[in-house]
Amino acid sequence: MDIESLRSEYEKRTDKYERLKDEVTFILKNELEAQKIPVHQITSRVKPFDSFVDKARRQESDAPFETILDICGIRVVCLFLSDLQRIGEIIETQFAIHAKDNKIYSKPDAFGYLSVHYVGSLPTTVSGPRYDELKELKFEIQLRTIAMHSWATISHYLDYKSPLAIPSHLRKDFNALSALFYVADTHFEIFFRSSQQAKEAAEQKAESLPEIGKEEINLDTLAAYLVKKYPDRAHPDPKTVSKLVEELQSVGYTRIEQLDVALQRSARAFEAYEKDYPPGDRKRRGRVGRFADVGLVRISLTIADPAYRDFRKDIPDEFRKEYEEYRHLLS
Secondary structure: OOHHHHHHHHHHHHHHHHHHHHHHHHHHHHHHHHOOOOEEEEEEEEOOHHHHHHHHHHHOOOOHHHHOOOOEEEEEEEOOHHHHHHHHHHHHHHOEEEEEEEOOOOOOOOOOOOOEEEEEEOOOOOOOHHHHOOOOOOEEEEEEEHHHHHHHHHHHOOOOOOHHHOOHHHHHHHHHHHHHHHHHHHHHHHHHHHHHHHHHHHHHHOOOHHHHHOOEOOHHHHHHHHHHHOOOOOOOOHHHHHHHHHHHHHOOOOEHHHHHHHHHHOHHHHHHHHHHOOOOOOOOOOOOOOOOHHHHHHHHHHHHOHHHHHHOOOOOHHHHHHHHOOHHHOO
């Protein structure tokens, strides 16, 4: 193997592989965003020359640029097992796939390296100067969950490179650890599906405010309740609603009906407050603006509920005086 000739050829091709890497990554990210599939991370790299040479030696290949198919490599780390199929469909739709190796199910005893591997190239439908030099190049996409990625990362640092290399008295522990990662992946999927069902159930119950009023206050029930009660207001992200759940539970609100009573009692007071102090510059009374549903709840309770007002240590003293001005409007 002529290393210098190989290096020269590698350097000539590096720019193309870098462009291919960026193109594949762009297509993947764009399609994942379009289908609203969140992922943990997408990483990519062009194989360093030393790694390329090592693999060529192991393969004893006379044509390494044709036989080494992961010179350009992309890794997608997704959240749940069900995402493997959804993202796999994107990969198979967006690219020309030459090979697929599902190490998750086809090799249940694989040592520490579970993932789905695709060897692909850009689809024949792309054309133009931007793609002419890239269409014949192949790349590899690895697809795995966070749990699989964690296990692969940890096992990479073990000295044992095959199950048979592990001392017999350690194999039971190794198998137990491997099983824990498998169980974690499986139960994350179960929990995810159950949480989706809980959210759907809360949304259905929210169609009838008396029915959802009987429910405990949690992220799903509170979000569904606020959307139903205030359909014309902005609805913040789940993190903001989760924070409100913590606040409500901290001062004794455990059921939606308790909150609903408090909001009905403070409705006139909040309406007057929002008219005088709309969101934005507090010094410009009468300015057009409306609070999001979470802001409405916080302001209403600050006016109506002394316990909640005392809990909100972040409220400046001058604002507390403003809230006091509207307590006479409580029902």
